[in-house]
Amino acid sequence: MKELELKYGCNPNQKPSRIYMENGDLPIKVLNGKPGYINFLDAFNGWQLVSELKKATGLAAATSFKHVSPAGAAVGLPLTDVEKKIYWVDDMDIEFTPLANAYTRARGADRMSSFGDFISLSDVCDKATALIIKREVSDGVIAPGYTDEALEILKSKKSGNYNVIEIDPEYVPDPIERKEVFGIIFEQGRNELVIDEHFFDNVVTENKEIPESAKIDLAISMITLKYTQSNSVCYVKGGQAIGIGAGQQSRIHCTRLAGSKADNWWLRQSPKVLALPFLDKIGRADRDNAIDLYIGEDYMDVLADGAWQNIFKEKPEVFTREEKREWLDKNTDVALGSDAFFPFGDNIERAHKSGVKYVAQPGGSIRDDHVIETCNKYDMAMAFTGIRLFHH
Numbered sequence: 001m002k003e004l005e006l007k008y009g010c011n012p013n014q015k016p017s018r019i020y021m022e023n024g025d026l027p028i029k030v031l032n033g034k035p036g037y038i039n040f041l042d043a044f045n046g047w048q049l050v051s052e053l054k055k056a057t058g059l060a061a062a063t064s065f066k067h068v069s070p071a072g073a074a075v076g077l078p079l080t081d082v083e084k085k086i087y088w089v090d091d092m093d094i095e096f097t098p099l100a101n102a103y104t105r106a107r108g109a110d111r112m113s114s115f116g117d118f119i120s121l122s123d124v125c126d127k128a129t130a131l132i133i134k135r136e137v138s139d140g141v142i143a144p145g146y147t148d149e150a151l152e153i154l155k156s157k158k159s160g161n162y163n164v165i166e167i168d169p170e171y172v173p174d175p176i177e178r179k180e181v182f183g184i185i186f187e188q189g190r191n192e193l194v195i196d197e198h199f200f201d202n203v204v205t206e207n208k209e210i211p212e213s214a215k216i217d218l219a220i221s222m223i224t225l226k227y228t229q230s231n232s233v234c235y236v237k238g239g240q241a242i243g244i245g246a247g248q249q250s251r252i253h254c255t256r257l258a259g260s261k262a263d264n265w266w267l268r269q270s271p272k273v274l275a276l277p278f279l280d281k282i283g284r285a286d287r288d289n290a291i292d293l294y295i296g297e298d299y300m301d302v303l304a305d306g307a308w309q310n311i312f313k314e315k316p317e318v319f320t321r322e323e324k325r326e327w328l329d330k331n332t333d334v335a336l337g338s339d340a341f342f343p344f345g346d347n348i349e350r351a352h353k354s355g356v357k358y359v360a361q362p363g364g365s366i367r368d369d370h371v372i373e374t375c376n377k378y379d380m381a382m383a384f385t386g387i388r389l390f391h392h
Helices: 037-057 081-086 098-108 127-134 148-155 212-226 251-267 284-294 321-328 346-353 368-377
Strands: 003-005 018-020 028-032 061-066 069-075 117-121 138-143 163-167 176-181 184-189 232-237 240-246 334-338 356-361 381-384
Touching: 028 148, 037 061, 037 069, 037 117, 037 138, 037 163, 037 212, 061 098, 069 098, 069 212, 081 098, 098 117, 098 127, 098 240, 127 148, 148 163, 212 232, 212 240, 212 334, 212 356, 232 251, 240 251, 251 321, 251 334, 251 346, 334 346, 346 356, 346 368, 368 381
Parallel strands: 117 138, 138 163, 334 356, 356 381
Antiparallel strands: 003 018, 028 163, 061 069, 061 117, 069 240, 176 184, 232 240, 232 334
16 A cells, blocks of 8 residues: 545644655554544654653553653553553553553653543554454554454444554664755755663763663653654653653743643652542543642642532642642753754753753753752752654
């Protein structure tokens, strides 16, 4: 198949629309559904991300994409009991395979942003992963293959219209890539940068210790950033992205946005949030919305009289600012990557509030000395990679 006609482009008024190959056949098969223009943008970017994560770590990988940026990315490390609870899979009587763990963690890190995601999987989709996907609101999935059981489960989703794409894992694109904007063709060499164990050798801070586990987290952050709309930063802990700030014009706004997502991920694990007495009828998406409000500044939207009765069995106590700060201070050893240099130390100050201990960034700012001094103040270890990772 050299060409696939699509329903429309980015928007319904943008017709005609297709994907096609100038030479050779498309490296994909649509096994179910009818994926659209944005679906394929998410699918192809996400597939590159998980493929590189698998190569870099040797672990099964998954990512949850929305509007051509990842909302979450993770490798298949085991889930803790708390993680199973905050990702709403603690009620599932299944064997959590590495791929199922990877997708659960990728989907669960920022469940608000992942609502209606497009999924990319590094490995053949198994039954456990398909069962988890089936219960989430999602547009589709791309993987190098599917077991028979997994495919039947996915085909039953969205009244039989769920998008299921199989990609040839041996496909290698041309080294030159092109796109057209305003009738003008842009051409560049593909970003074939390999992120390996030596990517973080140039440690410029007083603290030179970056353990192997932190190097894996930094690699996850950098590979994630490679396929995130710039400007972007990524917080990672324990093998999963916990906060991604994408497409911001100011780097400090990236750091704040991603940091607030990382904070929310950690706050959701607090005893006060875990004990919220939801009504039995409240579904997972509505619980996510309620938790997001409860841990934020607009908590009275769910705690006001006349509101809480529709969500909770009894009125929860306010999660005070002081209580939240006390809990956030327990989050440590977080890794932070940036797709370009930090121009000011304020980014490090903000990162410190979210438990960052390890940093990787290109370096090259005229204020590098100030950024290094700020890291030293908090005993952080920071590596200069010398490589920018803009993605547009």
